Amino acid sequence: MSVLAIAEHRRGELRPVSLEQLAAGRDLADELGSELHTAVIGGDVEAFGAELNREGVDAVHTVDIGEEFNHDVYTQVVTQLATELDPTVLLMPNSVNGLDYAPAVANRLDRPLVTDVVDIDAEDGLTATRELYGSKAETTIDVHADQAAVTIRPAEWPTIEADGDAAIEAFDATIDESAVKSTVKGFEEVGGGDIDITDADVLVSVGRGIEEEENLDIIHDLADALDATVSGSRPLIDNGWLAKDRQVGQSGKVVTPDVYIAVGISGAVQHVAGMKGSDTIVAINTDPNAPIFDIADYGIQDDLFEVVPALIEQFQ
Amino acid sequence: MKILVTVKEVAAVDDEFEIDGLAIDDRYVTADLNEWDEYAVEAAVQIKEAHDDVEVVTATIGPSETDETIRQALAKGADRAIRVWDEALDDAGLLDPETKAEVLAAVAAEEDPDLVLTGVQSADDGFGATGVTLADKLDMEWGAVVNNLDLDLEAGVASVHRELEGGVEELTDIEIPAVLTIQTGINDPRYASLRGIRQAQSKELAEYSLTDIGLDAAGIESPLEQTSLYEPETEGDATVFEGSPEETAAELAELLAEKGVTS
Numbered sequence: 415m416s417v418l419a420i421a422e423h424r425r426g427e428l429r430p431v432s433l434e435q436l437a438a439g440r441d442l443a444d445e446l447g448s449e450l451h452t453a454v455i456g457g458d459v460e461a462f463g464a465e466l467n468r469e470g471v472d473a474v475h476t477v478d479i480g481e482e483f484n485h486d487v488y489t490q491v492v493t494q495l496a497t498e499l500d501p502t503v504l505l506m507p508n509s510v511n512g513l514d515y516a517p518a519v520a521n522r523l524d525r526p527l528v529t530d531v532v533d534i535d536a537e538d539g540l541t542a543t544r545e546l547y548g549s550k551a552e553t554t555i556d557v558h559a560d561q562a563a564v565t566i567r568p569a570e571w572p573t574i575e576a577d578g579d580a581a582i583e584a585f586d587a588t589i590d591e592s593a594v595k596s597t598v599k600g601f602e603e604v605g606g607g608d609i610d611i612t613d614a615d616v617l618v619s620v621g622r623g624i625e626e627e628e629n630l631d632i633i634h635d636l637a638d639a640l641d642a643t644v645s646g647s648r649p650l651i652d653n654g655w656l657a658k659d660r661q662v663g664q665s666g667k668v669v670t671p672d673v674y675i676a677v678g679i680s681g682a683v684q685h686v687a688g689m690k691g692s693d694t695i696v697a698i699n700t701d702p703n704a705p706i707f708d709i710a711d712y713g714i715q716d717d718l719f720e721v722v723p724a725l726i727e728q729f730q
Numbered sequence: 731m732k733i734l735v736t737v738k739e740v741a742a743v744d745d746e747f748e749i750d751g752l753a754i755d756d757r758y759v760t761a762d763l764n765e766w767d768e769y770a771v772e773a774a775v776q777i778k779e780a781h782d783d784v785e786v787v788t789a790t791i792g793p794s795e796t797d798e799t800i801r802q803a804l805a806k807g808a809d810r811a812i813r814v815w816d817e818a819l820d821d822a823g824l825l826d827p828e829t830k831a832e833v834l835a836a837v838a839a840e841e842d843p844d845l846v847l848t849g850v851q852s853a854d855d856g857f858g859a860t861g862v863t864l865a866d867k868l869d870m871e872w873g874a875v876v877n878n879l880d881l882d883l884e885a886g887v888a889s890v891h892r893e894l895e896g897g898v899e900e901l902t903d904i905e906i907p908a909v910l911t912i913q914t915g916i917n918d919p920r921y922a923s924l925r926g927i928r929q930a931q932s933k934e935l936a937e938y939s940l941t942d943i944g945l946d947a948a949g950i951e952s953p954l955e956q957t958s959l960y961e962p963e964t965e966g967d968a969t970v971f972e973g974s975p976e977e978t979a980a981e982l983a984e985l986l987a988e989k990g991v992t993s
Contacts, residue, residue, distance in 0.1 A: 424894070424898075483900075485872070485874075486871075489866075508858075509895060510874065510875045510892065510893065510894050510895060511894070513850075513858050513859060513862065513874050513875065514862065514872075514873070514874035514875070514892070515862070516859070516862075517827060517831075517859040517860075517861075517862035517863040517866065518862055518863070518865070518866040518872075520827075520828070520859075520863070521828065521831070521863050521866040521867060522866065526826055526828065526953035526954060527826065527827055527828065527857075527859055527863070528826075528954065529827070529856075529857045529858055529859050530856060530857070530858065541957070544855075544856075545856070545962070546854060546855055546856065546959070547741065547742075547743040547754070547853070547854055548743075548853060548856075549962070550743050550747070550961070551743070551749070551754065551959055551960065551961060551962070552959070552960055552961070552962045553752075553956050553957075553958060553959045553960075554956070554957045554958045555824065555954050555955065555956055555957065556954070556955045556957050557953060557954060558953045558954070558955060559953045595871040595904065595905040595908075596871060596873065596902055596903065596904045596905070597902065597903045598900060598901070598902050599889075599901040599902060599903060600900075600901050601894075601898055601899065601900055601901065602891070602898070602899045602901060603897060603898060603899075604897045604898070604899060616991050640986065640991050640992070641991075641992070642991070648914070648915070649914075651915065652914045652915035653918075654918070658897075659897065661897070664895050664896075665893050665894075665895055665896075665897070666896075666897050667896070667897050668896065672989065672990075672991075673986065673989055673991055694989060696982065696985075696986075697968065701745045703745055703746060704745070707964075707966045707968050707970075708964050708965050708966035708968075709965075709966065710966065710968040711968055711969065712968055712969050712970075712971065712982065712985060713968040713969070713970045713971070714970070714971050714978045714979075714982060715970060716975055716978060717975070720975035721975045721978060721979055721982075724975045724976045724978075724979035724980075725979040725982060725983060727979070728979055728980055728982075728983035729983060729992070
């Protein structure tokens with residue numbers, strides 16, 4: 415028995431979820447009475463391997479293939495590693511790249527896959543906790559199998575900081591090049607505007623609650639009144655109402671302003687991931703049950719179309 | 731060229747709701763076309779409009795109650811639809827990505843598409859894994875979380891942007907046939923026109939059982955069992971300003987002034 419966690423890196427840096435997986439994995443390994451292994455594929459595996467050598471890790475497997483993520487390569491390597499190590503639980507990140515290879519690996523290993531878990535335990539069989547209906551409800555799931563593949567939601571577990579004394583071992587994977595049918599050509603920063611929202615001290619951020627594009631005028635008026643910058647949640651950017659580089663969230667920018675005013679934003683987990691580090695969070699939303707109030711410091715539970723004009727008036 | 735688009739009816743839950751056992755009480759649930767699938771349908775229809783001889787076929791796992799949702803996709807330009815349902819699927823409870831992919835792979839095996847488009851995830855259970863599992867079962871190439879698609883049919887390559895975290899996109903060339911999971915924002919999904927809605931009524935919507943697509947109903951068994959459903963505990967300790975909009979705005983203005991926010 416063991417737990418195997420697959421690390422993730424991008425453009426030379428290990429992503430935090432790689433270390434969070436070690437915390438989740440160590441708990442699972444303790445419950446199973448087993449070892450915790452982790453693996454890193456591609457890039458500067460020597461440096462990544464040293465970084466992954468944290469307290470509680472029994473072995474770090476380094477696979478020196480390629481520089482950046484390629485799902486065809488990852489799928490083959492992780493399948494081979496899991497076949498060799500035969501872990502009880504195979505942990506992978508519930509990231510964009512995790513979801514680009516984990517399902518294929520689970521399919522090849524004939525293991526059930528539980529994605530986006532926010533909690534997991536192995537004391538009495540494997541039980542995972544997930545969210546449903548856009549975080550409105552939570553569910554527990556029993557996994558009826560001896561071995562499983564699991565993707566864990568980033569930022570749900572702490573990172574393990576203390577150094578470890580793991581064995582660091584190179585793993586030789588065999589890549590079938592004919593099965594590599596995708597080529598990563600490069601990366602592109604999303605753009606569209608001339609403002610860097612990560613520099614702003616005050617952000618007025620707007621969400622689906624604004625209803626219509628023309629209603630954005632009051633948001634711009636409020637931002638003007640507060641000498642603030644306008645940002646937004648995903649639906650606004652998808653609708654083309656704000657430039658792509660104004661998006662706050664997991665797939666947008668991570669912002670940490672002094673004051674973040676969330677107007678008509680419900681607070682989906684993907685959005686919260688991008689703004690929870692703000693010093694002071696203010697939420698204006700009609701729905702008192704909106705998850706944004708769970709992380710807000712101050713709130714107004716009322717119609718934004720009445721509150722925002724009244725607020726503008728206060729500053730004029 | 732044939733494009734298969736997976737289309738799911740999802741449950742949209744009201745802001746306030748009650749839980750009845752392992753499900754949300756029906757009174758608080760509205761059926762809708764999965765938002766991500768709407769973008770996938772639009773992407774397929776746009777390819778059809780840009781090239782000759784493209785057929786767009788939708789595939790759905792669901793009971794007859796989902797027909798109305800499937801007709802939405804037909805009204806937006808899909809040519810015909812396939813729906814698979816069976817008592818065994820009804821009895822299986824929580825369908826895991828592998829089970830869903832197995833059913834959809836059987837449909838794909840019959841249809842032999844050149845391209846399969848799925849939504850990145852569904853708005854209700856949000857596994858986000860069916861598309862890539864399906865690709866692997868079909869031995870097709872794939873791309874997950876695609877927010878830009880440029881198809882070169884002659885070269886047999888889909889040049890895609892994959893939306894990574896943190897405002898970064900990965901530019902990747904993918905050999906087709908392939909399964910692409912489509913992210914919202916890739917296009918601007920059209921509203922169904924009245925003409926489209928009328929036409930959708932006469933388009934083919936074929937209903938298959940598991941046996942019809944060559945699967946053994948006895949083999950359908952989800953390894954995942956939902957054991958509880960509850961509202962997450964709120965951890966909020968926000969100071970909520972009370973009163974009329976003028977009063978709450980005044981309190982907030984005072985707070986913002988204290989924080990040094992002024993024009």
